[in-house]
Amino acid sequence: MSLTKSMLAGTAALIAAPMMAFADPALIFDLGGKFDKSFNEAAYRGAERWKAETGGSYKELEMQSEAQREQALRRLAETGANPIVMTGFAFGEVLTKLAGDYPETKFVIIDTVVEAPNVQSVVFTEEQGSYVAGVMAAMASQTGTVGFIGGMDIPLIHKFECGYVQGVKATRPDARVIVNYTGTTPAAWNDPVKGGELTRAQKSSGADVIYAAAGGTGIGVLQAAADEGILSIGVDRQPERAASGQGPDLDGKGRGQCRLRSLYRRRRHRRGHARHGSGRRRRQRFDG
Amino acid sequence: MDFAIVLQVLDGALRLMTPLLFACLAGLYSERAGIFDIGLEGKMLMAGFAAAAVAAVTGNVWLGLVAGIGASVALALLHGLASITFRGNQLISGVAVNFLAAGLTVLLGQRLFQLGGRTPSLGGEARFGPVTLPFAETLRDVPVLGPIYAELISGHTVLVYLALACVPLTWWVLFRTRFGLRLRAVGENPASVDTAGVSVTRLRYQAVIICGILCGLAGAYLSTALAAGFVRDMTAGRGYIALAALIFAKWRPAHALFATFLFGLMEAIANRFPNIDIGPITVPSMFMNALPYILTVIILAGFVGRAIPPRAGGEPYVKER
Numbered sequence: 264m265s266l267t268k269s270m271l272a273g274t275a276a277l278i279a280a281p282m283m284a285f286a287d288p289a290l291i292f293d294l295g296g297k298f299d300k301s302f303n304e305a306a307y308r309g310a311e312r313w314k315a316e317t318g319g320s321y322k323e324l325e326m327q328s329e330a331q332r333e334q335a336l337r338r339l340a341e342t343g344a345n346p347i348v349m350t351g352f353a354f355g356e357v358l359t360k361l362a363g364d365y366p367e368t369k370f371v372i373i374d375t376v377v378e379a380p381n382v383q384s385v386v387f388t389e390e391q392g393s394y395v396a397g398v399m400a401a402m403a404s405q406t407g408t409v410g411f412i413g414g415m416d417i418p419l420i421h422k423f424e425c426g427y428v429q430g431v432k433a434t435r436p437d438a439r440v441i442v443n444y445t446g447t448t449p450a451a452w453n454d455p456v457k458g459g460e461l462t463r464a465q466k467s468s469g470a471d472v473i474y475a476a477a478g479g480t481g482i483g484v485l486q487a488a489a490d491e492g493i494l495s496i497g498v499d500r501q502p503e504r505a506a507s508g509q510g511p512d513l514d515g516k517g518r519g520q521c522r523l524r525s526l527y528r529r530r531r532h533r534r535g536h537a538r539h540g541s542g543r544r545r546r547q548r549f550d551g
Numbered sequence: 552m553d554f555a556i557v558l559q560v561l562d563g564a565l566r567l568m569t570p571l572l573f574a575c576l577a578g579l580y581s582e583r584a585g586i587f588d589i590g591l592e593g594k595m596l597m598a599g600f601a602a603a604a605v606a607a608v609t610g611n612v613w614l615g616l617v618a619g620i621g622a623s624v625a626l627a628l629l630h631g632l633a634s635i636t637f638r639g640n641q642l643i644s645g646v647a648v649n650f651l652a653a654g655l656t657v658l659l660g661q662r663l664f665q666l667g668g669r670t671p672s673l674g675g676e677a678r679f680g681p682v683t684l685p686f687a688e689t690l691r692d693v694p695v696l697g698p699i700y701a702e703l704i705s706g707h708t709v710l711v712y713l714a715l716a717c718v719p720l721t722w723w724v725l726f727r728t729r730f731g732l733r734l735r736a737v738g739e740n741p742a743s744v745d746t747a748g749v750s751v752t753r754l755r756y757q758a759v760i761i762c763g764i765l766c767g768l769a770g771a772y773l774s775t776a777l778a779a780g781f782v783r784d785m786t787a788g789r790g791y792i793a794l795a796a797l798i799f800a801k802w803r804p805a806h807a808l809f810a811t812f813l814f815g816l817m818e819a820i821a822n823r824f825p826n827i828d829i830g831p832i833t834v835p836s837m838f839m840n841a842l843p844y845i846l847t848v849i850i851l852a853g854f855v856g857r858a859i860p861p862r863a864g865g866e867p868y869v870k871e872r
Contacts, residue, residue, distance in 0.1 A: 296657075296667055296668065297667065298661065298665075298666065298667020304667065416836075441825075442825065443822065443825050443836070444825070444836060446840060447837060447840065450784065450788065453782050453783050453784045453785060453787065454785065454787040455778040455780075455782050455785060456567075456570075456773055456777045456778050456785065456787070459777060459778055460563055460566065460567060460777075460818070460819070460822050461822050463563060464559070464563060467559040468823070479669070479782045479783065479785075482778070482780065482782060483782075486672065486778065486780075
C-alpha cells in the first residue's frame, strides 16, 4: 500500500461522505494508561503538541479493560473519527477484524503489523537499541554476569531480550545472562515489588548490570539495583534521578564513575508490508 | 544446593511473605468476627498509595505509615458501614472497596503529582530502611548460625519484624483474652453474644478496624519498604493470595504464618530459578510462576482437610426477624 494510494482512498472517502471532512482524529491509549511514562505518554504529548500548533481537537479514549477493545474501536469508528491511532500490539487482532468494516477510516497501530489497506503499522527496532545496551552492560560488568528483566512474557519483549543477549555475547562471549520475566498477564507491567525481588535474586546469582524492559515494574528494578549498589539500564523514559541518586550512591560504592541510564528506543516506521525506512531518531545517554 | 543460595531464597521468601502475612491476619480478625472481606486488596492498595504520597510530601516515612493506616481504616469502616450497619452483602461491599481503591488511587495520584497515578520515588527518610540487628556483623563468621543470623534474620525493615510479632500477638488476643473470645463467638454465633449483653455491632466494628490497621501496614510495607513509591495496581493480586492463605490456614494465626511463608517461598524460588533443570526436562518459568496459584487450587480443593469457615461468616446480624 503506497502513500499515494492511501491518500487517494482517503480523498475518495472525503468526497463520498462530506461529513467526514470535519472528522476529528482519535487516539486510543492502551491499558498502560495515558501517563505511563512510556509510549502512551509519548503519543499523548505528540497529540497535545499537534493541538497546540494547529488549534485542532482530537478525541481520546483510555482503555480500562481487555474486553473493551473492539467496542471502543467500533464506537470511535462509528462516530466518524479519522484517522484513529491506537497504541499497543494488543489491538492487532481486533483491528484485523475491524479494518475491513470501515474502509474509509484510516487506522494507525503501534508495535504490531496489521495487513490492511487502510492501516499504517508503526513498529520499532527494539533489538538494535537493546544490542547497544547489551554491549554497554558487558563492558561495565565486573562479574561477567548480567541480567535482563522483562515485563509481560510476549514476543515484543523477547525482541529486547534477544538484542541485549546478542550485544552481551558479542562483547564478552563467556558472559552469562540471567533472564527473568515478571509474568504472563498485563499485571506484570505494574509490579515493582516483584521487579525488585527479581533484581535481588539476579544480584545474588552474580549479576551486576541489569537491563529492565518492564514498564512500571522497571521502576522497582532500577530502585532495587540502586539499593543493592549495582548498575541498571532502563528503557523508554528518563528514569528519575532517585533511582540512582538519592539511594545509596553507585559512585559511593567504589564502582567507579560508570552509570548507565536510559536508552531510547530506535524507531522505524513500517508501512503496509514493505519493510523499509531508516532510524528516525536515536538517542542514548552514557553518563559519567 | 549451596547453603548461601538457600539463605538468599529464604531471605527473599521472608520479604515477600510480609505483606501476605499482614493481609492474612487482617482477614483473620475480620472473618473470625463474621465479616467476610474480599476488600483486602483494595485496602492494601489505598494504604500503599496514601503511605507513599504522604511520605513523598513530608519526607517522613512514619507519617506515611500513619496516613496509610488511616486510609485503610477509612475503607474498612466503609465496608463496616455497608455490611454491619446497613446489613448489605459483604462480598459486594468488598468488591466495591477494591474497585474504589483501584480508581481512586490513580485519580488522586494524577491530581496530586501529575505522574500518571504514581507517586514520586522515595529515598532516604521517606522510606523504611533495613534494620541491622545487634552483633550481626560480629557474628557473621560463626559457622552455620552466623550467616543465618546476619543474612536471614538481620537486615530487614522494621515492618517485617512487626509482621512476625503480630502472629503470637494475634494468637494471644484471639485465644487468651476476653475480647478474643467474644470476637470468635460473634463469628460463630452472634445471637449468643447478643444474649450475653455484648454488642455484636460494636465487636464487629472493632474487628473491621483491626483489619484496616493490618491492611494499612501491608500496603505501607509494599510502597515504602519493598518498593520506593506507589505504582498503579501495585498490589498485583496479593490481597487475594492472602485470602487463599487464610482459608489454607483454616483461620488460625500460626497456620497463617506457615501458609504465607509457603506462598512467599514459592515466589522466591520462582524468582531465583526461572528455569529449573531436572535431568532431561527443564521446568519452564511459566510453571514456576504459576505454582502458587496451582497450589492454591489444590489446597482449596480440600487437599489439606476441610477448612470450615466461621459459622456466621457472611451473614449480617439481625436481632429479631
